[in-house]
Amino acid sequence: MTIEWTPLIWNYCPNCSFKLIEAHDGQSIRPHCPDCNKYYYYNPVPAACCFLTNENDELLMVQRSVEPRKGLWTMPGGFVESGETTEEAALRELEEETGLRGTGLRLLGTSTRASKISGGVIVIAYAVESWEGEMEAKTDAMDLGFFSRDKRPDIAFEVHEELIQTYDNLRLDGQI
Numbered sequence: 001m002t003i004e005w006t007p008l009i010w011n012y013c014p015n016c017s018f019k020l021i022e023a024h025d026g027q028s029i030r031p032h033c034p035d036c037n038k039y040y041y042y043n044p045v046p047a048a049c050c051f052l053t054n055e056n057d058e059l060l061m062v063q064r065s066v067e068p069r070k071g072l073w074t075m076p077g078g079f080v081e082s083g084e085t086t087e088e089a090a091l092r093e094l095e096e097e098t099g100l101r102g103t104g105l106r107l108l109g110t111s112t113r114a115s116k117i118s119g120g121v122i123v124i125a126y127a128v129e130s131w132e133g134e135m136e137a138k139t140d141a142m143d144l145g146f147f148s149r150d151k152r153p154d155i156a157f158e159v160h161e162e163l164i165q166t167y168d169n170l171r172l173d174g175q176i
């Protein structure tokens with residue numbers, strides 16, 4: 001699919017605060033700091049999310065308590081922090097939002113979309129094999145719930161819709 005990107009506009013060098021210019025790095029025109037002699041690259045931001053099911057084969061989802069898309073539902077997850085792996089990010093976000101500690105991750109797939117906040121986002125989805133802990137909505141979650149396939153709530157982000165589709169397809173194929 002084609003994604004319509006809206007580039008972020010960067011005006012100043014985050015290192016030295018010199019005004020950035022546009023310059024050709026040999027491949028493309030990029031923001032460039034003449035003072036640091038450094039090009040800046042505009043890339044999508046990585047995020048990770050978790051797919052967890054209960055004994056009734058219902059998926060765990062999180063209701064957002066913050067904008068954007070406050071009140072709509074997502075898979076538990078969030079942005080990858082510097083210094084952690086995507087697996088660590090998925091499990092950290094799971095525990096932060098739901099109180100559950102997961103183990104045994106399996107890569108399900110990825111989804112890439114334009115994002116107003118970061119320009120673009122790549123979400124990496126993992127199936128969580130087992131989990132423990134007391135379920136409680138925390139940080140940017142106002143509610144949590146396990147949903148069967150025919151009773152899922154309105155999903156906040158296209159990336160998660162696409163990943164849920166991936167999950168359902170793998171499930172129908174008997175691959176997970």
Ligand SMILES: [Zn+2]
Pocket residue numbers: 013014015016017018033034035036037
């Ligand atoms: Zn600079």
